[in-house]
Amino acid sequence: MSHKRSWLKRTLIWAGPIITILLLVLAGFLYWVLTTTAGARWALVTAVRPLGGSVLEVSGSVWDGLRLGRLTLPLDQAHIRSSNIYLEVDWKRLLERHLQVNEIYVGCLQVHVAEQSDKKDNNEPFSMPSIPITASIDKLTLGGLQIAQSHNW
Numbered sequence: 001m002s003h004k005r006s007w008l009k010r011t012l013i014w015a016g017p018i019i020t021i022l023l024l025v026l027a028g029f030l031y032w033v034l035t036t037t038a039g040a041r042w043a044l045v046t047a048v049r050p051l052g053g054s055v056l057e058v059s060g061s062v063w064d065g066l067r068l069g070r071l072t073l074p075l076d077q078a079h080i081r082s083s084n085i086y087l088e089v090d091w092k093r094l095l096e097r098h099l100q101v102n103e104i105y106v107g108c109l110q111v112h113v114a115e116q117s118d119k120k121d122n123n124e125p126f127s128m129p130s131i132p133i134t135a136s137i138d139k140l141t142l143g144g145l146q147i148a149q150s151h152n153w
Helices: 002-035 037-051 091-096
Strands: 054-061 065-074 078-090 098-114 134-142 145-150
Touching (some): 002 037, 037 065, 078 091, 091 098
Parallel strands (some): 098 134, 098 145
Antiparallel strands (some): 054 065, 065 078
16 A cells, blocks of 8 residues: 555655646646747637638737738638728637627728528538637627629639
8 A cells, every 4th residue: 555655655756847838838828828929929820720711910919909910811612802801809708708898990801702602401500519608799890891793713
């Protein structure tokens, strides 16, 4: 029995500090992503690159308000381009299970929807899935909107 305790004690002596260091590194990384322009730029570029998209002219931070000069997302069913984007969220309200978006501003939003060759007859109405939080937007501004149907990209 004492052999098992000494093995457990030895493991905890080595694993405890390693786990603590890993948690501190993760917390520092999360802080960097949320509070710095470089971190926000890295997170956005990393998120849209696998989709074939791009993000240009990032300024601000996720925590205090984020500005994007241009965002491009070429998706399967639509190609989205937007410019002059600003997003400000009160992240502290998430502790109350409420997403409080203070402001969303998009200077110009262009959506090119792909023409669908085979139309599916789906008589089921769309139903929004339930989410465990509430959400509200105080100010939503859209400077310009262009929607077009494209035959090819």
